[in-house]
Amino acid sequence: MEIKKFSSPPLFLADNLALDFINTEYGVGDDRHDCFDDDRSVIAWLETAGVVPEGVEAPPELLAEARQFRDAARAVVHAAMKSSEADLTVINRILERGRPETRLTWDQDAQRYRVDVRSGADSPAGLLWPVADALVKLVTDEKFEYVRQCEAHNCILLFHDLSKSHRRRWCSMATCGNRMKVAAFRNRKGS
Template sequence: MEIKKRSSPPLFLADNLALDFINSEYGTGENRHDCFDNAQSVIDWLETTGLVPKGTEAPPELLAEARQLRDAARAVVHAAMQSREAELTVINRVLENGRPEVRLTWEKDAGRYRVDVHSGVDSPARLLWPVADALVKLVTDDKFEYVRQCEAHDCILLFHDLSKSHRRRWCSMATCGNRMKVAAFRNRKGS
């Protein structure tokens, strides 16, 4: 049986750029939602996050590269959650090919030096480099231990639990949290 993927608006509830990128595909079974159904939808996501300016053109192969990066990022996060190794070829390719050019320049009018960063938008890797960079920072950070998968039985969304107590259980209290609490209440009442 073929799973039909429906285009859906992106969810931004993970408290982390890389996890929000991974969460651009969510759902289980036949209720699969993919926010990236064409190259423009990837550009729209990047614009929403502020990574590219409005009106950025989508280069060829952006959709394919974004989906490959998302799958690789998901695999790396799940592997890191289990303290095991994952395939890094796609992520390292985006990091290498998309790396922004950083130059030190003299700002004559201000009489000081400044860093000039040119990332360009001429290739999929350059557009997606900030996502790959955010993933690297996430999986190598001491706070990675607070990356969680939603506890709802039918939810695959990931989030970074940055709450003070680190006891967040659901991707969103308004959706999964509420559903799970209602189900628990019904189970208690039914017993």
């Protein structure tokens, strides 16, 4: 079994699959990190996210498709946050080409009908479809208003604030939240 290695560790702190996917590229300037550096790293992220089972082979061009989709998804989320329009070409292409095939079948052993769903794990769109589906559900949900960008300086991460009070300000209290609180404390003590 191949060990999963990421050149930059993935962050799962957004409380939403689509936002976690967007957050696979994080940081600014020289501190910019991309969790996707080859097809296998995309598969590793999808496995870690629970979207695909372990052992799925990466189809050709997965990295290019994942990066293009991530950029389009980020643009759509930012546009939705501003109540404006964005280019939906890439997202709609993945939704169309990657849609799982659903069939009604007869299960002879159980003597009953069942739903058989087959995903297109042999194509980039098929592997990315669950993330595109999560994105569609996110931007069309009435709770989209609780999607936020971290308030920490130099942090571009997005998250879905599902807290009861909807007052979450940082992508992670352990990292950005702590850093910002320490900075505020030092500013108060210094003045």
